[in-house]
Amino acid sequence: MINAVSHSLGDFCSALRRRCCTGIGGLLFLCAGLCLGQVTWADEDPQVTVNDAYINVHNGPGRGYPVFHVVERGEVITLLKSRTDWIKIKTYRGKTGWVRRSDMQHTLGPDGQPPVFADPAREDYLTDRFELGVALGDFQGADSLTGTLGYRFTEHLTAELRVAQNTGQFSDSQILAVALLHQPFPEWRVSPFFSLGTGEIKTQPSATLVESEDRKDTLIQASLGSYIHLTGRFFMRVEYTNHMILTSRNNNEEVNEWKVGFNIFF
Amino acid sequence: MESWFQHLFLMRKPLMKALCAAGLGGLLMAGAPVALAQYADDEDELGQIISPDIERRTIKEEMIDSENFEFGAFYGLLGIEDFGTNEVVGVTMAYHITEDLFAEASYAASRLQKTSYELLSGGVQLLTDDERDLTYYNLSLGYNLFPGRIHISDKWAFNTRIYVIAGAGNTQFASKDYFTYNFGAGLRFFATDWVSFDLSMRDHVFTHELFGESKQTHNLEGRLGLSLFF
Numbered sequence: 001m002i003n004a005v006s007h008s009l010g011d012f013c014s015a016l017r018r019r020c021c022t023g024i025g026g027l028l029f030l031c032a033g034l035c036l037g038q039v040t041w042a043d044e045d046p047q048v049t050v051n052d053a054y055i056n057v058h059n060g061p062g063r064g065y066p067v068f069h070v071v072e073r074g075e076v077i078t079l080l081k082s083r084t085d086w087i088k089i090k091t092y093r094g095k096t097g098w099v100r101r102s103d104m105q106h107t108l109g110p111d112g113q114p115p116v117f118a119d120p121a122r123e124d125y126l127t128d129r130f131e132l133g134v135a136l137g138d139f140q141g142a143d144s145l146t147g148t149l150g151y152r153f154t155e156h157l158t159a160e161l162r163v164a165q166n167t168g169q170f171s172d173s174q175i176l177a178v179a180l181l182h183q184p185f186p187e188w189r190v191s192p193f194f195s196l197g198t199g200e201i202k203t204q205p206s207a208t209l210v211e212s213e214d215r216k217d218t219l220i221q222a223s224l225g226s227y228i229h230l231t232g233r234f235f236m237r238v239e240y241t242n243h244m245i246l247t248s249r250n251n252n253e254e255v256n257e258w259k260v261g262f263n264i265f266f
Numbered sequence: 267m268e269s270w271f272q273h274l275f276l277m278r279k280p281l282m283k284a285l286c287a288a289g290l291g292g293l294l295m296a297g298a299p300v301a302l303a304q305y306a307d308d309e310d311e312l313g314q315i316i317s318p319d320i321e322r323r324t325i326k327e328e329m330i331d332s333e334n335f336e337f338g339a340f341y342g343l344l345g346i347e348d349f350g351t352n353e354v355v356g357v358t359m360a361y362h363i364t365e366d367l368f369a370e371a372s373y374a375a376s377r378l379q380k381t382s383y384e385l386l387s388g389g390v391q392l393l394t395d396d397e398r399d400l401t402y403y404n405l406s407l408g409y410n411l412f413p414g415r416i417h418i419s420d421k422w423a424f425n426t427r428i429y430v431i432a433g434a435g436n437t438q439f440a441s442k443d444y445f446t447y448n449f450g451a452g453l454r455f456f457a458t459d460w461v462s463f464d465l466s467m468r469d470h471v472f473t474h475e476l477f478g479e480s481k482q483t484h485n486l487e488g489r490l491g492l493s494l495f496f
Contacts, residue, residue: 046325060425060456062365064413081331081459083495084365088459115325132361134369134405136434143445145434147405165436167445206442234363262407264363 045090048115050075052106057097061086069097077107079115125233126155126186128265133237135261142168144257146175155186162197162221173203175243177221189229197221201245217253220244225259233265333460333495336360340374340464342489346400346439348477350379354487366410370431373403378439392476397440402470404448406433416455425456437472444472450487464491 050071057069061083071077071091077099080088086098104117131150138144146164153159157180164175177199183191201219225239238260245253337359344354356374363369378398384390408431417423430451437446452466470485 046323046329048325059415059423060413061459062410062413062427065415065425079325079330081333082327083333083459084362086365087330109323109325111324113324115327117327132369143434145405145436145445165443167436167443172443231367232364234367262369264361264369266361 045078045080046109046115047076047078048104048107048109050077050106051108051114052103055099055103055106057089057091057095057099058086059097061088061098065098069095071099125229125265128152128233131158131160131263131265133261133263135237135239135259137239137241137257137259137261139164139166139168139173139243139257140255142166142171142173144259146259146261148263150181150263156183157181158183160195160197162199169206171203171205173201175199175201175219177219179221179223181223183227191227191229193223193225193227195221195223197223201243215247217248218246220246227263235263235265237261237263334362335496336362336368336462336493337496338462338464338491338493340489340491342487344374344376344400344470344485344487346376346378346485347483348381349398352376352379352400354489356489358491358493360408360493368408368410368429370406370408370433371403372406372435374401376400393440400437400439402435402437402446404433404435404446404470406431406435406448427454427456428452429454431466431468437470440474440476442474444474446470446472460495462493462495464493465489466491 050073052073054070054072056067057071058065059068069091071089076092078090080090080096082088082101083098085101087101087104088096088098090096101117104115107114109115129152131148131152133146133148133150135146135148136144137146144164144166146162148160148162150158150160160179160181162175162177162179164177166173166175177197179195179197181193181195183193185191198218198220201217203215203217205213221241221243223239223241225237228236228238230236239258241257241259243255243257245255247253337357339357340355342354343351345351354374354376356372358370358372360368360370378393378400381392384392408429410427410429412428414426414428415423416426428451432447432449434445434447436443438444448468448470450466450468452464455463455465457463466489468487468489470487471482472485473480473482475481
């Protein structure tokens, strides 16, 4: 009797779970579809044929996820999507899993050639156009946080938009600036650069100080620094910046800033 | 091998057919034009079989949809030292650089309660109503530590990841910005490849002088988030 009850309870639970999951899944799917509108089925996913003894299929996009399946030589697999260095595939029997991007070298496309995939270890980041960076620094005693968006015209020349927030004991300030950055040796692992920029700095002295008037001044930035290639498209960037603040007072103000941060090319 | 087979079977059959037809045509003169027309038809068919109209395309990386961006929203509790523990709501955006590393930007809003001093003293107000609105943003770098799997029943298994994260940003309240470091860890639960739930903790560290002297505060946050990969 108890067994029967627990059985039927178990069945009910699993049915409920199934319904909940499909319900939630459907809802999310709808949301995503509405948000993005880029879910396309029209394009056929590309297919390749395995050209090695076997390729391991993991059950998640990471080396720590276990291998649960292998695809053998001659098997046709469909490439569904990629995440970082992993590609989601579907076997001809409908099993889905993740294979390393580097394993694509051991497959053949419809033209009899391996797919043209960049080697993740030696990714040609120099062909990437955009660059996003974050840096922490010391802005003459204040803590600074800078975000940069760069567009690379050539391998050597980058235009950059900089937004910074400096938080200090006596005043806070925000900087919005544009700059040109030149890298003489972009292919070096440690690649030096210099840059010149101009923008605006908005300073708010702390409310506790007597002369608490917000100021807006023009500013000129000169920087010297270096990119340090870490992995793939990921860089560290160290930088020294000299800010010349052109104030409306008698003297211009000069601020030196040291920054360290990370940049991604994409 | 394949082409040899094709050659043997696809070439021979129509050829034989044509030859037979031609032979018959020779015997029966009236049938000849018909046979020739059929031969031409077969040739067309043959052409289609031998060189099918398939685009021999080279597979490139751009042909596969890449899912390295993640957008999410979270809800949780944020304890601000001296100002009570309050609800916090925020949004996050992350970019997955490698399978281990990701960069995350987040923005959140909360509201402060009265301090014990304000409550006990009766009328004293340290902050105005507007000054009790707290917002913060930060930019952080995360590292995925332990990949795993949660088995809910014999049919359901979900991928998980434990990650650590650290970064910096600004917290704004009491009409001032406070430079804030954040440290944290979390468990990410993948419902599917592109939907994940995130249960995580953060410590927001900043220094303020609201009570006269400089004081470093650790403000703990626990939160539950939902994010989608694009």
